[in-house]
Amino acid sequence: MIVPFVDLQAQYKTIKTEVGVAIERVLETAAFVLGREVEAFEAAFAEYTNAQFCVGVNSGTAAIQLAVTACGIGAGDEVIVPANSFFATAEAVSTAGATPVFVDADSVSYTIDVGKIEAAITKRTRAIIPVHLYGQTADLDPIFEIAARHDLAIIEDAAQAHGSLYNNRKVGALGRAGCFSFYPGKNLGAYGEGGAVVTNDAEVARRVRLLRDHGSEQKYRHEIIGYNFRLEGIQAAVLAVKLKHLDCWNDLRRRHAARYAELLAGTSLALPREMPYARHVYHLYVVQTNNRDALHKTLTEAGIGTGIHYPTPIHLQPAYHSLKYKAGDFPTTERQAARVLSLPMYPELRDEQIAQVAEACMNAARAASA
Numbered sequence: 001m002i003v004p005f006v007d008l009q010a011q012y013k014t015i016k017t018e019v020g021v022a023i024e025r026v027l028e029t030a031a032f033v034l035g036r037e038v039e040a041f042e043a044a045f046a047e048y049t050n051a052q053f054c055v056g057v058n059s060g061t062a063a064i065q066l067a068v069t070a071c072g073i074g075a076g077d078e079v080i081v082p083a084n085s086f087f088a089t090a091e092a093v094s095t096a097g098a099t100p101v102f103v104d105a106d107s108v109s110y111t112i113d114v115g116k117i118e119a120a121i122t123k124r125t126r127a128i129i130p131v132h133l134y135g136q137t138a139d140l141d142p143i144f145e146i147a148a149r150h151d152l153a154i155i156e157d158a159a160q161a162h163g164s165l166y167n168n169r170k171v172g173a174l175g176r177a178g179c180f181s182f183y184p185g186k187n188l189g190a191y192g193e194g195g196a197v198v199t200n201d202a203e204v205a206r207r208v209r210l211l212r213d214h215g216s217e218q219k220y221r222h223e224i225i226g227y228n229f230r231l232e233g234i235q236a237a238v239l240a241v242k243l244k245h246l247d248c249w250n251d252l253r254r255r256h257a258a259r260y261a262e263l264l265a266g267t268s269l270a271l272p273r274e275m276p277y278a279r280h281v282y283h284l285y286v287v288q289t290n291n292r293d294a295l296h297k298t299l300t301e302a303g304i305g306t307g308i309h310y311p312t313p314i315h316l317q318p319a320y321h322s323l324k325y326k327a328g329d330f331p332t333t334e335r336q337a338a339r340v341l342s343l344p345m346y347p348e349l350r351d352e353q354i355a356q357v358a359e360a361c362m363n364a365a366r367a368a369s370a
Contacts, residue, residue, distance in 0.1 A: 003344050003353045006185050010348035011249075015241060016305045019191075022237035025222040029232045034213070041236040042196070044243055049222060051173035051198035053205035056231030057212050060159040060181020063195035064092035066229065067177040068127065070197075070207035073098050077126040079155075082112035082138075083315050083333040085131045088181075089157050090314050093129070099323070101125070107273050109321075110286065111138040113332065116174040117146055132161035132171050134309070135187070135253070135283035140166050140174055148256045155179065159195075162188040163250045165279035172198045177208075182239055187253070187283050188246050190235040252347040253282040256354060260285055260343065263358035267365050270339075276295075284309060284356030285345040291364070292341050298364040299343075304357055307342035 008328065026037055038056050057063050073079060074097040081089050084105035093100040103120050106113045111133050128147055130138035130306070140154075147154050148331035154175030158164070159269055162180060164171050172178030182194035197208045210217060213228030257280070270288035274280040286309065289295055301308050311335045315325035343357055 001353065001356055002303040003305060003349075003357055005307055005342070005344050006346045007348055008184055008189070011346070014348070015245065016277040018241045019238055023234055023239050024056040026233045026237050029233075033230050033232055035233050036232050037240070039111070041231075041240045043241055046198060048243060048246075049170050049172040049178065049198045051178070052200045053198065053202065055197045055199075055205055055212065056230045056236060057195045057197065057206040058210070058231055059193045059311040060179060060183065061088040061092050061095075062212070062227070062229040063159075063181070063197045064089065064129070064155070064157060065096045066208045066211045066227075067179050067197050067199075067204070068096040068098060069211060070204045071127060071176060072127045074152070076124065078122060079312075080117060080120050080125060080128045081132050082129075082133070082143060083313050083330040084110060084112075084161070084310070085157065085314065086310060087134060087314055087319075088159075088252075088318060089131055090320070098126070099124075100320075102312075102325065102330060105333045105336060106139075107332050108273055109136055109139070109278075110134060110141075110272075110336065111136060114139050114142040114146070117143065118150075121146075121150055121152075125150065125152060128153055129155045129157050130175075131157040131159075132164055134272070134286050135161055135163060135164055135281040136272070136358075137164050137166040137171050137278045139275065139277060140171075141277075144175075153177075159183075160283040161199050161281060162186065162187065163246050164281045166263040167277050168279075173200055175267045176201055177204050182235065187281055188239065188242055189252060191238050192232070194231055194234055194239065198233075207255075224351035227347060231334060237355065243282040249347040250281040252349075253345060256345060256349050257282045257285055258346075259351065259354050260337055260358065263355065264361060267362060268295075269361060269365070278319065282345055286340050286342050288336065288339040289341065290339060292339050294360065294363045296341055299357070302359055302360045305344055309340060309342050311337055312314050313337050
């Protein structure tokens, strides 16, 4: 039995009729870029995240870049980001003109180590971007305290955490702005690229709307230099359909994670732990092992899809060579990069598939110890 890492076709089959109606509506109205479908989704997602405003954009990367710029951050400024994240977190800071400053990961949660943030703050620091990684929230309250002491903005990267809770509050609108990706494989994924900025700050929302559409609020009148980062109508219509199912899908992910934990208990694998302040939505189910490459090979040969998130930390990427970071600067992040493996995780995953993955993991462990 083949077990894919993620199965978007299986999800599509469950909502095919709803999605067809939504796309047909866009085709009939020809509102392909922005328009009523985007506005309707923005309103629905703002309500879902308990935010006053939501601005749809064309990717999660664009969402971070525009949020950083809308907060008045640019050339000469520094923004603290975790070393353990997808490249886009730092990249968007750079494309906004600022400089990312990396901080190591926590050894248990995988998110930013809050105890190491303050040492990274300089007179040029303007913001902190905590990343809610793999579906688990960063520990925000200590970060808010640090930000308050140093007058820094908090911009949440919630690209992997749609519906995740921090102390029973949905993430995204807890800082000055929150950024989401709707890449197809996300918990809430479009059928192409998409993203959004949510905020309770009216001025941030206004500036993001300007920036996403060539700096324009009125056609052919451009107040500032902006970008073409607009969300498409078809993507918004699809997202509006899928948003109605998101909580149910997240519950299924949590159920699958519990089943993995039950079956893999007692193995040598380090399993993900839900932190006491978080409600994990398991965008990814990430385990750690010293035999990562061997386990990856064994599972692949057994027809089981896996992922490695992320094999080369951001601070060691060639693109950031000029920042002069080196191996050993962030040991926890680097250790995780060498040990993590993401197992199949999606709402439609079946119990027998989970059992097959667990059995293959245990077989690999036995082979490694023989």
